[in-house]
Amino acid sequence: GQCVMVCPTGALSERDQTQEVLDYLADPAITTVFQMAPAIRVGFGEEFGLPPGLNVEGQIIAALRKLGADIILDTNFGADVVIMEEGTELLGRLRQKKSPTFTSCCPAWITFIEKHYPDMRPMLSSTRSPQQTLGVIAKTYLAERRGIEPANMRVVSIMPCTAKKEEARRPELGHDGRPDVDVVLTMREFAHLLRREGIDLKHMEPSAYDDPYMSEYSGAGAIFATTGGVMEAALRTMYYVVNGKELEHVEIGQLRGFENVRTAHVNLGGEFGEIKVAMCHGLKGTRELVEEIRAGRMDFDFVEVMACPGGCVDGGGTLRSKKAYLPYALKRRATLYDIDRHTKARQSHNNQQVQRLYAEFLGAPHSEKAHHLLHTSYRDRSCVRPADIEAAWDEQAEEG
Numbered sequence: 001g002q003c004v005m006v007c008p009t010g011a012l013s014e015r016d017q018t019q020e021v022l023d024y025l026a027d028p029a030i031t032t033v034f035q036m037a038p039a040i041r042v043g044f045g046e047e048f049g050l051p052p053g054l055n056v057e058g059q060i061i062a063a064l065r066k067l068g069a070d071i072i073l074d075t076n077f078g079a080d081v082v083i084m085e086e087g088t089e090l091l092g093r094l095r096q097k098k099s100p101t102f103t104s105c106c107p108a109w110i111t112f113i114e115k116h117y118p119d120m121r122p123m124l125s126s127t128r129s130p131q132q133t134l135g136v137i138a139k140t141y142l143a144e145r146r147g148i149e150p151a152n153m154r155v156v157s158i159m160p161c162t163a164k165k166e167e168a169r170r171p172e173l174g175h176d177g178r179p180d181v182d183v184v185l186t187m188r189e190f191a192h193l194l195r196r197e198g199i200d201l202k203h204m205e206p207s208a209y210d211d212p213y214m215s216e217y218s219g220a221g222a223i224f225a226t227t228g229g230v231m232e233a234a235l236r237t238m239y240y241v242v243n244g245k246e247l248e249h250v251e252i253g254q255l256r257g258f259e260n261v262r263t264a265h266v267n268l269g270g271e272f273g274e275i276k277v278a279m280c281h282g283l284k285g286t287r288e289l290v291e292e293i294r295a296g297r298m299d300f301d302f303v304e305v306m307a308c309p310g311g312c313v314d315g316g317g318t319l320r321s322k323k324a325y326l327p328y329a330l331k332r333r334a335t336l337y338d339i340d341r342h343t344k345a346r347q348s349h350n351n352q353q354v355q356r357l358y359a360e361f362l363g364a365p366h367s368e369k370a371h372h373l374l375h376t377s378y379r380d381r382s383c384v385r386p387a388d389i390e391a392a393w394d395e396q397a398e399e400g
């Protein structure tokens with residue numbers, strides 16, 4: 001394959017892009033669209049001295065309005081769309097006896113496979129991550145609905161990690177020659193931006209989303225940020241697709257542990273019966289699990305991987321303390337589960353805005369249009385020098 005030069009240390013990823021965001025906001029010809037990742041609302045308050053795990057979604061929306069954001073969306077909506085696509089993809093692969101399938105929402109994990117085990121690329125779900133899914137739908141469907149020229153739209157993401165910056169720059173995740181996500185700010189950068197503009201999150205009166213197309217989310221979308229969350233979200237929808245009725249106990253306790261690697265047998269019903277799933281988080285567990293699978297000592301149908309210990313709730317772009325990692329991660333996660341319990345729809349397929357997106361624009365999951373917009377492909381990046389790979393991966397694990 002062709003050798004792609006990458007910045008081995010990830011130094012480029014660290015570039016602070018707050019000025020670019022301010023430039024968009026100051027330009028009247030530009031429509032600036034923001035999205036916040038599932039993990040942001042449960043971690044961002046700490047940047048302003050609020051208690052760990054406090055849900056500050058409403059304050060962030062208010063702060064973004066004050067900043068001058070034109071449209072405010074939720075990455076959780078993108079997560080719901082991901083479940084529609086990935087769940088369908090997985091059922092198709094199960095029918096074809098193609099196992100395992102690995103999740104694709106964590107770019108540090110994707111880069112790890114591309115560099116270390118490029119022969120495993122066919123096992124990665126082709127579904128884009130929630131960030132990139134939301135970006136492309138904003139620049140197509142939303143632009144069309146709201147009468148905005150896509151060339152004049154900029155999508156800014158607030159993300160828990162620096163790996164999302166690298167993801168947004170991938171040429172395969174663009175559309176019509178433009179990136180689908182223009183700028184990614186880590187939580188720290190976003191805090192810096194608000195302070196620079198004199199906005200104190202603590203004093204914001206909570207506000208709510210008002211976009212009628214892409215801001216609703218289900219409980220399944222909300223739990224994407226914790227280890228085990230993507231798996232649980234996917235199973236809720238796959239169960240419905242297979243059985244034509246909702247899973248009775250949507251909170252799947254056996255997926256909610258915190259060990260580095262967890263496995264479970266889940267009854268999908270119908271033609272599939274019991275499937276074997278695994279969830280792992282953190283570099284150590286990921287390496288071990290991949291080696292076990294490669295050696296044929298373990299086999300699974302579906303594997304969720306998040307590179308950061310705990311998942312995105314403790315990503316490298318969040319405020320994190322190495323000493324007190326676990327209590328913080330657990331508090332943030334507890335709030336995500338609480339959000340899930342209180343959303344109207346707890347399954348991605350019951351998100352009404354997602355239903356409308358499919359009815360009016362995409363057709364069905366995996367339609368030709370959905371495939372074109374919402375799926376991606378992966379590169380062999382193994383020809384980067386081994387020492388550089390190690391350095392980059394260690395840094396990514398360190399930084400998220």
Ligand code: SF4
Nearest residue numbers: 106161308312315400
């Ligand atoms: Fe980013 Fe970490 Fe979440 Fe992966 S697990 S998407 S590296 S925050």
